[in-house]
Amino acid sequence: MGLTRRQLLLAACAPATAAAADAPLVVLVDSSVQMPQALIHDGQVVDGLQHDIAVEIGQRLGRPLRFRVVPRRRVGPLLLAGEEADLICTYLPAWLPGPLQWSRPFLEDGELLVTARRGPAPLRLRDVAGQRIGTIAGFEYTEVAAALGKGFLRDDGPNLQSLLRKLALGRVDHALVGRASFEYLLRRGEVPVALHPPLVVAQWRTACALSPHAPLALADLDAALAALQADGGLARIVDRYR
Incomplete structure (x- = not known):
C-alpha cells in the first residue's frame, strides 16, 4: 500500500525536526558585562551567572548550547531577527523593546x-x-x-x-x-x-528573553527555570559568586 500524503509530509519533516533539536541554542552575552554576570576570555564565555544559568537550562532541556558575545546594541536586533541568536538571560523587557518572548522572572x-x-x-x-x-x-x-x-x-x-x-x-x-x-x-x-x-x-527580578524564531518553546524554558529554582540549583549558582 502506498503512503498517504500526510505520511509523506511527516517523513519529509522528520529529519529537519531532528536536526533542529540537535542544533545548539545560541545564547547571547553582552560584551560589556563583567563578573559575576560573565567572564569573557579571548571572546569566549567561560564563567559567571549567565554562563552557569544557560548551562543548567541546556542540561535540563537536553539541548546543546553555543555562547556568542556581541555588543549590547546588537542584542535586541539579533534576537528579533533570529540571526544566530536564540536567548539571553538576566535582562528586563524595558532594556530590550520589541516582540520578544519573556520567561518568568527569576533572578534578584x-x-x-x-x-x-x-x-x-x-x-x-x-x-x-x-x-x-x-x-x-x-x-x-x-x-x-x-x-x-x-x-x-x-x-x-x-x-x-x-x-x-x-x-x-x-x-x-x-x-x-x-x-x-x-x-x-x-x-x-x-x-x-x-x-x-x-x-x-x-x-527587580531579571528574566530570559527568547527570540520569536528560537527553536524552543517558551513553556519549556519556563519549566526549566521553575525546576532550577525549586530544586535549589539557582541558589547554588548565586551562592558561588557571593
Missing part, C-alpha cells in the same frame, strides 16, 4: 547610584540632576531618565570598571552600577575609590 538584582566621598551624598535621585553620571554605553536607565529628564547627564563608558575609574579620577560625579556586579567588586576590594553608601535606584 537592582541598580545603585554610587557617589565618591569627596562630594556630598545625594539623599534622593533628583539631587543629582545636572551632574555628570557614569553610565555604560548602550544601556537603558529607564528609572533615572524618567526621574531626571533633561537633567540626566550621561557619561558613557564600556563597562563597570571604567565607570569606577572615571569616578576615582573625578571625571564624573556619580556612577550607575548593577547591584550584583558592584557588590562582587566591593567584596574583592576592587573598587578604586572611597564611596558614600549607595543610593538604591531600582530593584
